[in-house]
Amino acid sequence: MMNAFIACLAACLLHEVCSASTPVSWCYHRPSCSDAVWSIIAEKDCDGTQQSPIDIVTADVQANTNLTAFTFTGYNDRATLTEIENTGRTIKVTFGDQKMYVEGGDLPGLFNSTQFHLHWGNGSATPGSEHAVNGKRYPMELHIMNEAGNGSDPVLSVLGIFIEASNDTGKPESWKTLTSYLAQIASAGDKTHVSDKLTMDDLLPGVDRTKYYRYLGSLTTPSCDEGVIWTIFKDSVKVSQDLIDLFSTTVYINQTTNSPLMTNTFRAVQPIYGRIVTSQVAGPKTTGLIKPTSGTKTTGFVGNPTTGLITPRSVIKTSLTKLTSTATNPSLALNFPLLSAVLLYCILPS
Numbered sequence: 001m002m003n004a005f006i007a008c009l010a011a012c013l014l015h016e017v018c019s020a021s022t023p024v025s026w027c028y029h030r031p032s033c034s035d036a037v038w039s040i041i042a043e044k045d046c047d048g049t050q051q052s053p054i055d056i057v058t059a060d061v062q063a064n065t066n067l068t069a070f071t072f073t074g075y076n077d078r079a080t081l082t083e084i085e086n087t088g089r090t091i092k093v094t095f096g097d098q099k100m101y102v103e104g105g106d107l108p109g110l111f112n113s114t115q116f117h118l119h120w121g122n123g124s125a126t127p128g129s130e131h132a133v134n135g136k137r138y139p140m141e142l143h144i145m146n147e148a149g150n151g152s153d154p155v156l157s158v159l160g161i162f163i164e165a166s167n168d169t170g171k172p173e174s175w176k177t178l179t180s181y182l183a184q185i186a187s188a189g190d191k192t193h194v195s196d197k198l199t200m201d202d203l204l205p206g207v208d209r210t211k212y213y214r215y216l217g218s219l220t221t222p223s224c225d226e227g228v229i230w231t232i233f234k235d236s237v238k239v240s241q242d243l244i245d246l247f248s249t250t251v252y253i254n255q256t257t258n259s260p261l262m263t264n265t266f267r268a269v270q271p272i273y274g275r276i277v278t279s280q281v282a283g284p285k286t287t288g289l290i291k292p293t294s295g296t297k298t299t300g301f302v303g304n305p306t307t308g309l310i311t312p313r314s315v316i317k318t319s320l321t322k323l324t325s326t327a328t329n330p331s332l333a334l335n336f337p338l339l340s341a342v343l344l345y346c347i348l349p350s
């Protein structure tokens with residue numbers, strides 16, 4: 001309730017539409033709507049304690065023999081990738097209905113694969129992946145989205161694959177084909193049929209899909225829903241830098257004529273809050289003292305090094321502090337009756 005109240009108050013202060021049915025508009029590129037404020041402007045889970053992405057610290061990875069091989073269905077089918085779209089926040093490729101599935105790998109049952117999309121930085125020389133391994137990020141990260149169970153409240157599972165830059169040009173052929181569509185979908189909302197009969201397998205050469213990390217996290221965009229089963233493969237796909245560069249130089253976050261190029265489409269790594277990352281084999285043993293957390297963007301969260309537990313209150317307190325200082329601004333104080341009315345409107349319907 002308090003979280004909802006804070007989110008609502010913040011949304012109102014930021015002049016966003018405040019209604020449960022209209023999600024607050026989030027972005028990657030402006031301080032007023034970027035990931036730094038999602039926990040304030042966005043509804044639901046963005047300030048939770050099981051958020052993604054995370055920095056995977058291999059020394060803390062525990063062995064889990066349940067992490068067997070996956071079974072992929074339709075990943076080699078030439079008619080499964082149907083449409084490629086510029087959503088204004090990512091490039092998304094939709095899979096045909098009931099064409100692709102994944103099971104095994106300790107997933108609770110059969111999952112529908114619904115789409116994949118990408119996260120990237122500003123060219124192949126800059127980090128653009130969401131997850132990190134020992135603080136290292138890659139130029140891009142590909143997310144295959146999967147769901148299981150009943151339509152209204154499905155269990156979500158994401159397969160994450162890192163994209164690394166190679167010094168070739170136009171390689172591999174599958175990624176040359178994929179990126180050849182970008183010029184046709186330069187503006188947000190543009191989409192086109194994928195006619196070149198690509199398969200998902202074609203796009204993941206060189207990835208041993210029996211070696212991966214597993215942890216429980218969230219969607220990496222608002223509303224940051226938790227309970228997402230994450231799989232991060234250890235191997236990366238090598239894509240030539242010229243093709244990686246096309247993402248940050250070809251597609252725009254709105255109409256081509258009046259908006260920035262789509263760059264830096266990633267969320268910063270989130271605190272681990274005591275969660276355990278597992279893999280087929282444990283990470284290399286460390287002797288001696290726990291090392292300090294590596295140089296990620298998640299500063300300000302100091303956990304107990306033994307349990308990793310951090311009280312979520314620190315997050316709420318930060319939000320409150322921000323709001324209190326905003327509320328003491330005299331011009332906002334003048335608007336207080338109006339704000340109160342809007343707040344009541346926000347709180348009452350739920």
Ligand SMILES: *[C@@H]1O[C@H](CO)[C@@H](O)[C@H](O)[C@H]1NC(C)=O
Nearest residue numbers: 062063064065066067106278
């Ligand atoms: C492996 O699966 C078994 C049976 O479901 C479960 O009891 C056990 O806790 C699992 N092990 C790990 C490391 O998750």
Ligand SMILES: *[C@@H]1O[C@H](CO)[C@@H](O)[C@H](O)[C@H]1NC(C)=O
Nearest residue numbers: 029121122123248260263264
């Ligand atoms: C991306 O890189 C280009 C040049 O490499 C630069 O001109 C541009 O300002 C950068 N964009 C962002 C958002 O950093």
Ligand SMILES: *[C@@H]1O[C@H](CO)[C@@H](O)[C@H](O)[C@H]1NC(C)=O
Nearest residue numbers: 097098110111112147148149
């Ligand atoms: C897979 O998706 C279809 C709709 O595309 C749905 O009808 C079906 O129940 C889903 N199956 C699973 C296992 O989630």
Ligand SMILES: *[C@@H]1O[C@H](CO)[C@@H](O)[C@H](O)[C@H]1NC(C)=O
Nearest residue numbers: 109148149150151153154155
């Ligand atoms: C899905 O719904 C059916 C019927 O409503 C129910 O029997 C089944 O247990 C549900 N499955 C899951 C995974 O929640």
Ligand SMILES: *[C@@H]1O[C@H](CO)[C@@H](O)[C@H](O)[C@H]1NC(C)=O
Nearest residue numbers: 164165166167168238240241
């Ligand atoms: C690409 O070439 C540059 C300079 O020739 C080199 O520094 C870099 O390590 C190479 N990158 C890869 C991925 O081979």
Ligand SMILES: *[C@@H]1O[C@H](CO)[C@@H](O)[C@H](O)[C@H]1NC(C)=O
Nearest residue numbers: 025088188253254255258259
């Ligand atoms: C995108 O451009 C349209 C038309 O110029 C404009 O009305 C709209 O506000 C823009 N949207 C964003 C999110 O900037």
Ligand SMILES: [Zn+2]
Nearest residue numbers: 117119143220
């Ligand atoms: Zn994603």
